[in-house]
Amino acid sequence: MNRILLKRYLQDAKWLWLSCALILFIYCWLRVWMVTLFDMSRFEKVLEQFKHLEKFSSVPFAELATYTGRIAIAFDEPIVITSIVIWAVARASDSISGELGRGTMELLLAQPVSRTRLFWSHAGMTVLGLGLLALVTFLGTWLGIATCQVTETLPTETIQLPLLDIEVPNPLAKSKEVLRPMSELVSIWHFLPAVTNLFCLGFFLAGLTCLVSCQDRYRWRTIGIVIGFYVVQLIFKIAGMATEDLGWLLHFTFFTAYEPKVFVNAALRSPELLSDLFQFNDDGQYVRPGALGSHLLLLGLGSCCFFMATVVFRRRDLPAPI
DSSP, X not given: OHHHXXXXXXXXXXXXXXXXXXXXXXXXXXXXXXXXXXXXXXXXXXXXXTGGGGGGSSSOHHHHTSHHHHHHGGGGSHHHHHHHHXXXXXXXXXXXIIHHHHTOHHHHHTSSOOHHHHHHHHHHHHHHHHHHHHHXXXXXXXXHHHHXXXXXEOOOOEEEOTTSOOXXXXXXXXXXXXXXXXXXXOOGGGGXXXXXXXXXXXXXXXXXXXXXXXXXXXXXXXXHHHHHHHHHHHHHHHHHHHOGGGGGGGGGOGGGGOOHHHHHHHHHHOGGGGGOSEEEOTTSOEEEEOHHHHHHHHHHHHHHHHHHHHHHHHXXXXXXXX
């Protein structure tokens, strides 16, 4: 019976998964290519013009000026996050309220299958799809790094001034440009923490959606509740980063645990920080969850939601189909 359920859920989800996977793969590949179109020095000058917006960034603009930092921005792009959210919410909302809304739940439970097995067959397919989507972002980024090249301007020649120990640029020398493979400048393994963090974000949203779905009978209302919660949490993060007076809001949003740029920067500069549960400032004050702490927080919240959803579904009285 499990095999039949998994086959059915696979048929229902394949086109949505393929669409999300195609978007993520192509965008992550193109994102690396777009990084090669802008000269590093010019990009630094652009960032200087928006220095007043640095408070909205989880890492200093100086880190975003590196090739690794600019590629890591992709994991904060709306296209990437939205694709994960669409898969997690769409599939998880169909687990219980979707079946009830279509009137197929009684037919499923009339078969020799327990409620727990029915729920986890659907939830397992959702989590498996999330893991594969996260892998697709990793492969798309890897392919971009492996195939793209960067045009770099070599330093101009210098002239040694007579009797002085001073070198000045030669105004008559022409600047030289060379092509360098992106793979020589960036390591794909530095983006692994961002990929796992993206999966953890989707895992939490899938668990939350399953919990709401197990308590409702209308799929559209389940989706509305989860998306409303998502938007409120996003507002909390933006408001908390905008001003110190509202900084306390950052303690009440799960987006505090989703900081892919921070974790990529840690993998690049200080890999030992990836095992931290908490992050503190120079004064010893708590700032945010560490890399490991953020992953465990999202996974823990998602696991609690899945467990509570299982208990609710096993105990609730299902409404008759309309």
